[in-house]
Amino acid sequence: MARAVSIKKDVSVDPLKLSRPLGAAMALLGVAGAMPLLHGAQGCASFAKVFFTRHFREPAPMGTSALSEMPVILGGEENLRRALLKLSQKFHPSMIGVIATALSETRGEDVRGMLENFKSDHPEFKTPLVFANAPDFQGSLEDGFALMLEALVSGLIPEDSALKPISGGNLLNVLPSAGFAPGDVDEIKGLIQAFGLTPIVLPDLSLGMDGRLSGRGFRPVVMDGTRLEELGKMPFARMTLAFGKSVEGAARRLQEGFGVPYRVFDSVTGLQATDRFVSALIELSGGKVPQKIQRDRERLLDTMLDAHFFTGGKKLSAALEPDELLAVAQLAKEAGMELQALIAPANGPALGAIEAEEVTIGDLGDLERMAAGSDLLVASARAARLAKRLDIPLFRMGMPVFDRVGGAMRSKVGYKGSARLLADIANVLLELEEQKLEEREHHGVSHFGLEEVG
Amino acid sequence: MAVPRAKELINEPSCEHKQKDKAACRKAPEPGSSSGGCAFDGATIALVPIADAAHLVHGPIACWGNAWGSRNSLSSGPSLYRTAFTTDLSENDIVMGGEEKLFRAILEIAGRYSPKALFVYLTCVPASTGEDIESVCKKASRETGLPVIPVMAPGFVGSKVLGTRVAGDTLLKHVIGTREPKETTPFDIALIGEYNVSGELWDILPVFTELGIRVLSKITGDGRFEEVATAHRAKLSVLICSNALINLAGGLEERYGIPFVEGSFFGLKETNGLLLRIVERLGDAALIEKTRAFTQAMTRKTLQTLEPIRKRLLGKRAVLYTGGVKSWSVISALKDLGMEVIATSTRKSTEQDIAKAKELLGDQGILLTRASGEELLELVRTRGADMLIAGGRNQYAALKSRIPFLDINQERMRGYTGYKGLIRLAKDVDRALANPVWRLVLEPAPWEAAVPGELAAEV
Numbered sequence: 001m002a003r004a005v006s007i008k009k010d011v012s013v014d015p016l017k018l019s020r021p022l023g024a025a026m027a028l029l030g031v032a033g034a035m036p037l038l039h040g041a042q043g044c045a046s047f048a049k050v051f052f053t054r055h056f057r058e059p060a061p062m063g064t065s066a067l068s069e070m071p072v073i074l075g076g077e078e079n080l081r082r083a084l085l086k087l088s089q090k091f092h093p094s095m096i097g098v099i100a101t102a103l104s105e106t107r108g109e110d111v112r113g114m115l116e117n118f119k120s121d122h123p124e125f126k127t128p129l130v131f132a133n134a135p136d137f138q139g140s141l142e143d144g145f146a147l148m149l150e151a152l153v154s155g156l157i158p159e160d161s162a163l164k165p166i167s168g169g170n171l172l173n174v175l176p177s178a179g180f181a182p183g184d185v186d187e188i189k190g191l192i193q194a195f196g197l198t199p200i201v202l203p204d205l206s207l208g209m210d211g212r213l214s215g216r217g218f219r220p221v222v223m224d225g226t227r228l229e230e231l232g233k234m235p236f237a238r239m240t241l242a243f244g245k246s247v248e249g250a251a252r253r254l255q256e257g258f259g260v261p262y263r264v265f266d267s268v269t270g271l272q273a274t275d276r277f278v279s280a281l282i283e284l285s286g287g288k289v290p291q292k293i294q295r296d297r298e299r300l301l302d303t304m305l306d307a308h309f310f311t312g313g314k315k316l317s318a319a320l321e322p323d324e325l326l327a328v329a330q331l332a333k334e335a336g337m338e339l340q341a342l343i344a345p346a347n348g349p350a351l352g353a354i355e356a357e358e359v360t361i362g363d364l365g366d367l368e369r370m371a372a373g374s375d376l377l378v379a380s381a382r383a384a385r386l387a388k389r390l391d392i393p394l395f396r397m398g399m400p401v402f403d404r405v406g407g408a409m410r411s412k413v414g415y416k417g418s419a420r421l422l423a424d425i426a427n428v429l430l431e432l433e434e435q436k437l438e439e440r441e442h443h444g445v446s447h448f449g450l451e452e453v454g
Numbered sequence: 455m456a457v458p459r460a461k462e463l464i465n466e467p468s469c470e471h472k473q474k475d476k477a478a479c480r481k482a483p484e485p486g487s488s489s490g491g492c493a494f495d496g497a498t499i500a501l502v503p504i505a506d507a508a509h510l511v512h513g514p515i516a517c518w519g520n521a522w523g524s525r526n527s528l529s530s531g532p533s534l535y536r537t538a539f540t541t542d543l544s545e546n547d548i549v550m551g552g553e554e555k556l557f558r559a560i561l562e563i564a565g566r567y568s569p570k571a572l573f574v575y576l577t578c579v580p581a582s583t584g585e586d587i588e589s590v591c592k593k594a595s596r597e598t599g600l601p602v603i604p605v606m607a608p609g610f611v612g613s614k615v616l617g618t619r620v621a622g623d624t625l626l627k628h629v630i631g632t633r634e635p636k637e638t639t640p641f642d643i644a645l646i647g648e649y650n651v652s653g654e655l656w657d658i659l660p661v662f663t664e665l666g667i668r669v670l671s672k673i674t675g676d677g678r679f680e681e682v683a684t685a686h687r688a689k690l691s692v693l694i695c696s697n698a699l700i701n702l703a704g705g706l707e708e709r710y711g712i713p714f715v716e717g718s719f720f721g722l723k724e725t726n727g728l729l730l731r732i733v734e735r736l737g738d739a740a741l742i743e744k745t746r747a748f749t750q751a752m753t754r755k756t757l758q759t760l761e762p763i764r765k766r767l768l769g770k771r772a773v774l775y776t777g778g779v780k781s782w783s784v785i786s787a788l789k790d791l792g793m794e795v796i797a798t799s800t801r802k803s804t805e806q807d808i809a810k811a812k813e814l815l816g817d818q819g820i821l822l823t824r825a826s827g828e829e830l831l832e833l834v835r836t837r838g839a840d841m842l843i844a845g846g847r848n849q850y851a852a853l854k855s856r857i858p859f860l861d862i863n864q865e866r867m868r869g870y871t872g873y874k875g876l877i878r879l880a881k882d883v884d885r886a887l888a889n890p891v892w893r894l895v896l897e898p899a900p901w902e903a904a905v906p907g908e909l910a911a912e913v
């Protein structure tokens with residue numbers, strides 16, 4: 001199991017890390033009608049908005065308390081209040097998720113206290129408020145996402161719904177981590193539904209960030225996602241399924257608060273990981289495995305057979321958030337690949353579970369330094385230039401991917417998603433083999449020395 | 455050092471240059487929906503294109519971690535400017551003071567990457583704790599022998615425009631005048647405010663070469679540190695599409711007696727006009743004659759090339775939402791294509807900009823101050839416009855409402871300035887409007903066919 005090695009450094013080169021507030025805001029993009037509010041200066045919200053808009057190719061609402069000089073000196077409470085009033089009056093969001101930034105944290109502001117004061121001063125203010133304290137100083141996207149998820153679970157489920165879970169009911173809570181793109185959430189939901197179970201997904205990015213094109217045009221809040229009413233049903237679920245170790249905290253809260261037991265799936269990418277998930281579904285549904293899923297598993301196995309010629313023995317280097325890194329590492333291992341450089345932006349519970357000697361906590365500068373000689377890189381579009389410099393193909397994953405369309409339909413989970421992902425990776429490697437053949441053709445007959453056999 | 459104050463960061467005289475503008479560069483942003491970037495954002499837009507310098511952002515990960523690598527400023531040579539450096543401050547760093555870390559970071563970059571210079575960007579957190587990055591930069595400069603330049607534009611001091619202004623001041627204070635050019639010519643100019651987005655500059659440079667005008671300093675698109683530093687030897691500076699950098703042009707005039715002209719390379723009329731203003735200021739009769747002939751010939755050729763596209767675009771109507779000089783210069787370009795602009799925005803615009811916009815729009819035209827995506831779409835619908843031309847922020851608002859869209863701001867993938875750029879603009883507008891998707895996206899799905907036209911009526 002991997003050891004996380006962090007290199008102490010004074011300067012981060014091509015940072016891999018994304019800020020925790022960004023992750024917290026992203027979790028809200030899966031809640032219908034939500035409005036994220038970054039409590040800080042205006043730039044933080046602007047960068048976040050641009051980031052999501054370009055990555056998802058969807059509009060992304062973003063509020064800001066717009067701290068300027070005076071509020072920074074005197075305190076940001078007044079600005080926060082004005083932002084709350086303005087956002088709720090103008091856009092009628094279903095809820096507002098307040099996110100502290102490094103600036104408010106450095107000032108030592110008690111944002112939670114401010115929100116309490118605000119609520120008691122404005123009894124007429126009915127928009128539900130949730131607060132996540134996830135300043136930028138530590139962690140990365142995945143942590144911010146998980147913290148907001150905990151805040152949603154603690155803040156939005158009515159306390160009086162703390163009744164005993166109805167045993168034998170078919171409701172399941174599903175908590176995907178930050179690495180679950182809209183297509184992944186879709187795939188998970190489909191699998192659960194195929195077993196006759198009903199998932200309540202929080203947050204559900206597959207509803208609002210996947211290419212909605214309603215006739216109603218455009219409203220500057222999250223277009224669709226988990227409905228607040230559905231949150232009220234979560235205490236009645238038979239079980240919570242947490243996807244990714246980073247979101248275990250939120251699952252634990254559901255257990256502590258409402259007695260809903262939970263199970264964590266480190267990953268649902270690859271054969272064995274999906275097998276574990278499907279076994280759980282068999283257990284929970286007590287039913288048979290639907291024909292279609294059996295076929296999908298067969299297809300994954302068949303893809304593994306077809307792909308192994310190209311993946312076997314190949315060296316993979318990856319730079320991703322911990323949960324996604326674990327998923328990719330598992331799939332690569334199953335495909336017979338070797339793991340060369342594994343880089344994560346920050347420590348996370350998933351890293352310890354990766355089957356490798358070590359994972360480096362670092363940046364894309366480290367990837368560039370450590371990945372030379374690999375056959376394939378897996379990282380965000382930000383690694384595109386270094387991949388060119390290293391002359392290694394890049395398979396885009398993680399965030400941001402600004403330079404591809406159709407990202408929302410891609411999936412890397414379940415039998416189907418895993419097969420697709422493996423095939424895509426194998427195709428990149430296959431192309432490489434073809435290139436080598438072309439080069440051979442170009443060089444013609446070689447000499448008898450053994451040193452050049454690659 | 456205490457928290458930097460906006461008024462200390464703004465070059466007062468140049469801010470007075472345009473009275474209306476002065477208020478704009480001071481106004482505190484409004485809490486609510488995110489409507490624009492911070493000063494730090496603006497400073498990086500203006501300075502990061504200096505390609506052989508290293509750009510180091512001093513702050514927690516939020517500032518650079520979420521933002522780096524998303525601009526399309528191109529370089530014909532060095533690529534160091536594309537490497538993102540940040541001190542990635544932790545809570546502990548803040549408590550202990552980030553100055554030491556910053557100092558070590560500068561030394562490390564200087565040692566490992568051999569930059570021509572280092573720009574160090576101050577951000578909100580170290581600014582609010584009163585870190586003295588100016589002293590750190592001085593010390594590091596002595597130690598490394600490199601120019602290490604503090605950029606004092608933490609986000610909370612104001613908008614993107616203010617940050618660009620700070621960038622201009624920074625160049626005046628720390629860079630320009632520190633190097634001498636190898637040689638000078640009577641026709642040396644400094645280009646200010648052109649960031650070579652998607653290689654736009656490279657459509658303009660050959661025009662200057664053809665005319666025999668030398669671009670001594672490119673500020674800052676495809677720029678090099680040394681070349682920017684010699685701008686004080688220019689005979690003329692040319693401010694392109696930028697109100698924010700007027701302080702830089704004004705400063706060059708004040709300090710070095712370099713006159714400046716303002717203008718834009720959007721559209722035939724503006725391009726020709728600007729070229730003529732440039733040569734008139736350079737004051738060489740032969741050059742003026744040559745430029746006249748050149749602009750006439752280019753206009754003829756461009757119009758000829760555009761002819762078939764113009765036929766299709768004739769009378770097409772657009773809502774334009776950009777800012778500053780572009781709020782009117784793009785209208786001029788679209789008119790060259792035979793199009794009509796029914797509304798434009800006056801964000802970041804000066805009185806002069808607004809007057810020009812009014813003139814170009816005509817009586818029926820609408821001047822917008824700030825408009826949300828929703829309001830823009832409403833306008834497109836009620837006024838029967840064919841498309842929205844705006845920045846990436848509004849792209850998806852338009853697409854979701856099934857309205858053709860063109861990106862005119864800094865994230866655009868293709869250059870639209872100069873003669874070549876105008877043809878590219880024409881082709882892109884034409885392609886955007888002619889795509890069959892606009893018809894298909896309005897047609898009902900098979901199961902909706904029972905209520906034909908309902909959707910179309912809505913949109």
Ligand code: SF4
Pocket residue numbers: 040041042043044045047103492493494495513516517576577578579608609610
């Ligand atoms: S507002 Fe301040 S903290 Fe936020 S991105 Fe801009 S400089 Fe950084």
